[in-house]
Each structure stands twice: as structure tokens, then as C-alpha cells.
Amino acid sequence: MLRTLFVVVVLAVGWGFALQSPLYAACLYLWIAYFRPESWAWNDLFVTLNLSYIAGAYLVIRTMISGVPLRLGLRGWLLVLFLAQALVATLLGPDSAYSFGYLRDFAKVIVVSLLLTAIIRTSQDLRLVLIVIAVSLGFEAVKQGWTQMLLNPGARNGNSIPFLGDNNVVAVGMAMLIPIIAALAETSTGWRKRAWQFANIGVFYRGLSTYSRGGFLAVGAVGAVQLWRSPHRVKTLAAIAVVTLLVLPVLPQQFWDRMSTITAPEDRDSSTEGRLHFWQVAVAMANDHPLTGVGHSAYPRAYNQYDWTAGEFGLNRAVHSAWFGVLAELGYPGLLLFGAIVLSSLRACRRVRRAARRGEVPAAMGPYAVALESSLVAFIIGGSFVSFHYSEMLWHYFGLSIALERVAAHEMAAERERLEQQQRDALAAQRPDAEPVQDFVWA
Numbered sequence: 001m002l003r004t005l006f007v008v009v010v011l012a013v014g015w016g017f018a019l020q021s022p023l024y025a026a027c028l029y030l031w032i033a034y035f036r037p038e039s040w041a042w043n044d045l046f047v048t049l050n051l052s053y054i055a056g057a058y059l060v061i062r063t064m065i066s067g068v069p070l071r072l073g074l075r076g077w078l079l080v081l082f083l084a085q086a087l088v089a090t091l092l093g094p095d096s097a098y099s100f101g102y103l104r105d106f107a108k109v110i111v112v113s114l115l116l117t118a119i120i121r122t123s124q125d126l127r128l129v130l131i132v133i134a135v136s137l138g139f140e141a142v143k144q145g146w147t148q149m150l151l152n153p154g155a156r157n158g159n160s161i162p163f164l165g166d167n168n169v170v171a172v173g174m175a176m177l178i179p180i181i182a183a184l185a186e187t188s189t190g191w192r193k194r195a196w197q198f199a200n201i202g203v204f205y206r207g208l209s210t211y212s213r214g215g216f217l218a219v220g221a222v223g224a225v226q227l228w229r230s231p232h233r234v235k236t237l238a239a240i241a242v243v244t245l246l247v248l249p250v251l252p253q254q255f256w257d258r259m260s261t262i263t264a265p266e267d268r269d270s271s272t273e274g275r276l277h278f279w280q281v282a283v284a285m286a287n288d289h290p291l292t293g294v295g296h297s298a299y300p301r302a303y304n305q306y307d308w309t310a311g312e313f314g315l316n317r318a319v320h321s322a323w324f325g326v327l328a329e330l331g332y333p334g335l336l337l338f339g340a341i342v343l344s345s346l347r348a349c350r351r352v353r354r355a356a357r358r359g360e361v362p363a364a365m366g367p368y369a370v371a372l373e374s375s376l377v378a379f380i381i382g383g384s385f386v387s388f389h390y391s392e393m394l395w396h397y398f399g400l401s402i403a404l405e406r407v408a409a410h411e412m413a414a415e416r417e418r419l420e421q422q423q424r425d426a427l428a429a430q431r432p433d434a435e436p437v438q439d440f441v442w443a
Contacts, residue, residue: 007037007046018055022063022119027132029055029112033392034136036162056108063115070118075344075402079395082330082337083110086296089330093295094302102297102390109392113399120403123362123411127187129400130368134181134196137163137393138203141174145202148209153250157209164393171215172382173393174207176375178222183371187364205247211255213262218382225374229353274313275320275385281306282319282328286335293331297390302328322379322389338389342376345401349373352408361411365404372401 014031017024032055038046063070072080086106090099120126141161148157160166164173178200185196207215223240230236261272284306285294294302300316307313319325327335349369356366375397379388388394 003041004043004045007041007043011037011051018058018062022059022066022068022115023125023128025055025059025062026112026116026119027128029059030129030132030396031136034133034163035139039162040140056112059115060111063119068118070114072114072117073402073406075341075348075405076114076117078337078341078344079110079114079398082334082341083107085292085330085334085337089292089294089334090296090298092292093289093298095295095298098301099295099298106296106390109390109395112392113395116396116399117402117406120400120407121410123364123368123407126368126400126403126407127184127364130180130184130371133396134177134184134199137161137173137177138181138199141177141206142199142202145204145206145209149202149205149247149250154252154255155209156211156255157206158211164391167210168212168214168386169388169391171207171210171212172218172378172386172388173391174203174210175215175218175222175378175382176393176397177203178207178219179226179371179374179378182226182374183367186367201243201246204243208247208251208255211258212382212385213259214382214385216259217262217385218378221381222374222378225377226370229370229373231357274317277309277313278303278317278320279324282321282324285328286331289331291331291333293327293329293334296329299325299328299387318387320385320387322383322387322394325387325389341398342380345376345398346373348401348405349376352404355408355412360415361408365408365411369404372397372404376401 010031014024014028018028029052032051038049038051083106086103090096090103093099116129120129144157144159148155158167159170161170161173164170181196181200181203185193185200188196204219207219227233227236227240281303282299285299285302288294288306299319303317304311304315307315307317319328323335323338326338330338349372352361352369353366353373355361356363356369379394379397383389383394
């Protein structure tokens, strides 16, 4: 009853704000998508209402009537081209009817991601969206992480998260969430800063307690990137050391035995051997359909046909790799587009990070750029071992990286205009000491 009441109150407040602007409508949609109230509240009423569809449709309509211009740009068109490749792969795939259902859902993900690039106009808008994502996805994760670490330390948490999936995907999702919360902590003060830091420890432990090896590597990659990009490396290293000393001692030998199989070929279990086989099957599918693959999300459907082991690793198996998943389902053109989207997103984060360091954009843009960059690195590592390629979270992050770059360009243009106005004012007052305006350029 209390959960249902909580969801009703949040929805009432959320819709009250959503009626005011597309940005708040996007926040409402993101809360529903990441929090999944229909699963959390244990009430069938929210399932029948189809909250995500209603909020998504309203977001599109609210954006259109608000007159927000949708300028795709090169990177936006890459997302559209990827969706077009998925459509072609579905139409020409061996089981179009099966793929179309998944393609419709993925098309909605692309639409929302593109809308985020248009709706987010300032660094404050970006921060608000990041807060909604962090709170919505981290709410239950923080609770489970801290509760288990204190009451049942070292136990394996195999619970799924409706927004993400099974324990392996949860681990990658938590690794991608950690940098976002770290950026929010870095750009906060007082009790808010401490609250974000407290939350991040819970998310960190929630990810590790899945016992996912891919997630473990992804978390390690996040720590390395955060340390590498930090302007205060000693302070960052000390913070990482504190969290490590707090969390790792509670993990039992069973955890470390499982992690040791990452680099020990002689200790590979059936799970590892299975993944290697699934990737080989993905290559076989791509070689058979090099331009289109077997169709969007159709790897499990086509697996039995390409499995030369006659079911040794099961039937209708998943590909267990984002990269091989795109290759098998969308062919080599799809993999090329996907790689271009990932690389261009990392490049955008790099450009904004450097602009923030030079003082050309608000200082907070730097931590946000590092956070998205770290999250994408977490995906690159962790997503190599799970089917994360159509995850809504990943594509939202692609959209956020586009928004990040556009906000930075807008801020740089505004700063240039301010300096030009200063020059005009100085000339009007006949001040000989006026300094010439320097154009800002991306590094």
C-alpha cells in the first residue's frame, strides 16, 4: 500500500511539472523508464495503464507544440541511420515478424534520445536530467547495496532490475551509473555532496555483488578513467582507496575465485566457453548475411540454425556481447555505424572536457563530460560480455553526449558574444585599453 501511495504521489507531482515544459516531460518519462513503478509498486493497475507509452507519447506531443527545433546534425543522423539499418535488416531478415516487435520498441528509444538532444539547452537542464536518471535507477540499487553490505556481506545478489535485465546487465548498468553520481557529487556542496557519495558506495557494491566478471572489469575501467581524468589525482586516488577498503574486504573468497577465471584459461567455466562459442556463431551469421545480418534482435531466433554443437550450450541463446550482437543482427554496416556512434560520443566528451579546462564553458561541464566518457568506457568493456547494444540507457547516454556538446557550443558562443559586447562598449567609451576578442575553437 505504501509503495502504491508513493508512486501515485510521484506521478501526480511529475505530471504537474510535465505540463509546464518539454524538459519536465522528459524527466517524467525518464523516471518511469528507469524506475519502472509498475514493477516496484506490485500493483497491476500501473501495468494496465502503460505509463511509459503514455509519458513517451506526451513527451513527443509536448515537444512538438512547444516549437523546440530538432536539429539532428551529423551525430543525430548517425542514430537515424542506425535505426534505418535495423529496419532494413528486419525487412530482409529471415524472420521479419519476430524482429518487428523489438524494432518498434527500439525506435521509441531512438526518438527519446533525439528529443533529449533538442530539449536540453543549458548545463542546468543537463544536470536535472542526470539527477533524474541517477535517482530513478539508483533508488533501489542504493538500498539493496547498503542493506546487503551491512546485513549480509559477501552474499551474491542475483536480483534483476526491470529496466536493465539479469545480474550481468545490472552490473554493467551500475558501472555506467557510478560516474554520473560521482559527477553530481563533485558539482554539489554540503549535505548534498555527502548524500551523492553515500549513494555511490551503495551502487558500487550493488554492481559488484552480482558476481559478474564483465561488470567487475567495467567498474575497474571506470575507476581508471576517473583517476586519469581527475584534475586532483591524489584526492581522487584517496577517495577510490577509501571506497575500496570499505567494500572489497566484505567480498568472500568465492567472489575472487570467480573473478580469477577472467585471466586463467585453464579455469574457464562453461559460461566462459559458452560466450566464446556464441561469438563464433555471431560471426557465422554475419558472414552469411554480411550487409544486413539476421535481423534486429533476431540472434536468439537464428541461433539454433547456426549452432554446430547441436545444443551443447542450450537453445535459443543470447549473443552475450554488444559488439557481436550488432554484427550478427545488423551486419557489417550496422557494426560500422555503431562504432562511429561510440567513437563520436567519446570525442564529444573529450572536446567538452578540454573546453571546460580552458575556462570556455562552465566548470561543471567538465565533470559531466568525464562522467559520460567514463560511462561509455564502462559500456565498451562490460558490454563486450552482455547483450547491451539496444539498451535504452546506452542510447540515452549517446543522446546526452550530443546534448553535452551542443550546450558547450552554446555556452562558448554566449561567452564570445559577451566579450564582443565588452569590446564594443570599450570602443564606444573610447577606451584604448580594450582587448581584442579571441575566437574559441574546439581542441
